[in-house]
Amino acid sequence: MTHTFIVQTPPAFRFWPTVRSHGWCDLGPFSSHVEARTLERVHQLGAGSVVRLILAGDKDEHIAVTVEGLDNGLSPAQKDELTHGLTNAFNLDRDLSDFYALVRQYPRYLWIEQKAAGRMLAAPTVWEDLAKTLLTTNTTWNMTKQMVARLNTLGEPDAPGGHAFPTPERIAAMTPDDLNAHVRAGYRGAYLHELAVRIANGDLDVESWRDPALASADLYKRVKSLKGFGDYAAGSILKLLGHFDRLATDTECRAVYKEINNGVPAQNDAEIAAYYEPFGPWRGLVQWMDVMEGWLKNS
């Protein structure tokens, strides 16, 4: 049985550039389909049922949500739950007008507003963003995809054979050794397990980190206090949570800086930080746009 509803979006929102703003769209349980311009996701509702979501932008750039896999109707509570999760995932509460006003002043960055880029696709839960970000550290993107795919198979299955992202409770119920025998995350496995345990037993309420009143310096400290989250990972998480005043300088960013700097590599990360400093509270997003420019322009 299939149900469809619309999630309203803010002005200047565009569905496809937001989907393609981040590699997340190709990490399970998301999958993006370029020809159809749809984003799919196998998703577990709070009550336990697993559904398949097919998302597309409609003519007004609102999000058309098709829900497959519910035997009964889509209840108002389920619709609210999905809308809430998608509001998080698409960062629909975020006002980017100041960001566009800033980049409009730089010829190099005029493409950002023209492409309606800058809104980043996140996961519906902070736990999922943390787990995936941990699996991007010190590895290749291809390896990240494989590790996340294996992690994802631990989640609740749906009828067509997909899996929802595993809950922290599910991961916490495993031993670290069993988890890593399955995910093959190397030294990251123990960190992932510890994170799941702390969330599952209530020691950490990571969903509360979405609170807009939380200062980014405070949030940064909290993320970095997690095992396995250093400057790069914490900077990445802050962006997904809507704080853009932190850089997340990785090998990719260093390569991009070299291009911007006429082929001359930065002597150190401080030189890269100095380049982005004028962008103030938006510097992290400008840095991300530099990394994603080629991909976004071709999406």
Add this chain to the structure above:
DNA sequence: TTCCAGGGGTAGA
């Protein structure tokens, strides 16, 4: 075989 990826923890200064 070695090197290293969308780094980070730890010890020691």
Add this chain to the structure above:
DNA sequence: TCTACCCATGGA
């Protein structure tokens, strides 16, 4: 605050 060294995986 900075540096040296270690860390598992698997592709090149």
